[in-house]
Amino acid sequence: MATYLVTGAAGFIGGAVAKRLVHQGHEVVTIDNFSTGFREAVPEGVHCIEGGCQDADSIRQLDKWSFDAVFHIAGQSSGEISFDNPVYDLQTNTQSTLLLLKHAVATGCRKFLYASTMSVYGDQPDKPVGEDAVALPKSFYGVGKIASEHYLRMYHEHYGIDCAALRLFNVYGPGQNMQNLRQGMVSIYLAQAINNRHILVKGSPDRFRDFVYIDDVVDAFLSFLPVSAGYKFYNVATGVKTTVGMLLEEIRKAVPFQTTLEFASGTPGDQFGITGDISAIALATGWQPKTHLDRGLHTMIQWALQHE
Ligand SMILES: NC(=O)c1ccc[n+]([C@@H]2O[C@H](COP(=O)([O-])OP(=O)(O)OC[C@H]3O[C@@H](n4cnc5c(N)ncnc54)[C@H](O)[C@@H]3O)[C@@H](O)[C@H]2O)c1
Known part of the structure; x- marks a missing residue:
């Protein structure tokens, strides 16, 4: 049994990752500020700390655990909302990443998996975009996420922690927030x-978009646990x-x-419009999406x- 931190487990993606890990018999801790998530959505068996990941005092509450890996998934997830308050977006999406990386290194955690986004790419030609494309975000949200990716790179280069940023495309599925009409x-x-x-x-x-089903996204996160990523970012998409x-x-x-x-x-x-080339993640971990849009939507x- 391993011990994992999954931030944002009161939300859609964090909740699904945490649920799967609990189901596999692992100890799971989450930290969530319930800004968009729901207390009752935190999966059973997950230790939940109420607090913001951008807040050092809240992060200190994690000191009593020693994590085998951190899944940093909490964050505000809307490009549109990032225009309302770019400073909050920076705090929730970037400062949070920096503080959690610092905590991970200080406490001997060796792996950090991050929920980044296809929004880092900005506008691209109409063909599946690969990770080598020049990323020019069009939203404050995308800017904060790409900055977070660079913090992962810096922490890998300077402190050796294994880091992967998963550039999630449009995730959908049961558990998605149906009350927030500006996100998803x-x-x-x-x-x-x-x-x-x-x-x-x-x-x-x-x-146009590239829709990827929640169970496939959970598989993508978990596919990095046995793999040494060094530092790299990967598209999590379908190519469709x-x-x-x-x-x-x-x-x-x-x-x-x-x-x-x-x-x-x-x-x-x-x-x-954007779709993702998924050859890099397929090569790194063997991950492939399994769910077609018609079945996932149904x-x-x-x-x-x-x-x-
Ligand atoms: N849903 C998508 O299509 C998609 C696509 C690309 C990337 N992402 C990224 O995945 C992550 C999760 O997205 P989601 O769709 O599950 O969103 P969500 O709103 O359902 O879940 C986010 C969770 O994080 C919590 N949270 C937000 N900011 C926090 C903070 N600073 N400290 C602690 N908790 C905080 C919220 O309360 C919520 O429970 C986000 O980082 C988002 O940027 C999502």
Whole structure:
């Protein structure tokens, strides 16, 4: 049995990672400030500390454990929201990473896995983007995430800790926050379809994304546990292009009622379209996504309808 820190386990991705690790018999600790997560969503069996990862006093509460690995997943996850308060975005996404790296090194932890994002890339040509592309973020959120990646690199180079940044593309699936209508493309459209029978789409239906299912994302994080990454960043995607129009059509077909659509102008920092090349992670850990969008969407929609 190992002991892991999974930050943000009251949220969508952190909760799913923590749940899997508990299920495998490991001891799991989380720290969450419940800014977007829900106390009741912290998986059973997880030791939960309430606090902000950007706050040194909160991090000190972790001193009583010795972690085999840190999964730093907590953070605000919206490019749009990062424009409201770029300083908060920097604190929650970057200062938090720095403090947790410092804590990990000081306490002898040898592995640090980080939830980065495809937002670091900014606009790219219409073909799956590889990790060697020049990253030019369009949002404060993307800037903070790429800065965090550099802190991982620095900590690896200076203190030898094994670090991987997982550049997650659009993650979706059961457990996604259906109350925050500014974060998560699938959840935003689905929540509106269910609650209002009307979907307001901010931006063009021709925009496109690469949707990756939550269970595959959990597999991707865990695939690094037996692997020595040194320091590197990896796309976690499927390589499959889906336009916003196609996604809306799938959602509207799958819900058991009629919905209407309305289009408005886009949000600041929104990338027009992006898909990810996943050869690097496949080579490093053998990870491959297993869930096709139609199956993943079906599962998510059933879950959302039951939790209406
Ligand atoms: N969902 C996606 O499609 C996606 C894509 C790329 C990257 N990511 C990254 O994955 C991570 C998790 O995203 P999510 O979709 O699960 O979001 P989420 O909002 O569901 O979960 C985030 C969790 O972190 C907590 N949190 C936020 N800031 C915190 C802080 N400073 N200290 C302690 N706890 C804090 C929240 O309360 C919440 O429980 C984020 O870092 C996000 O940037 C998500």
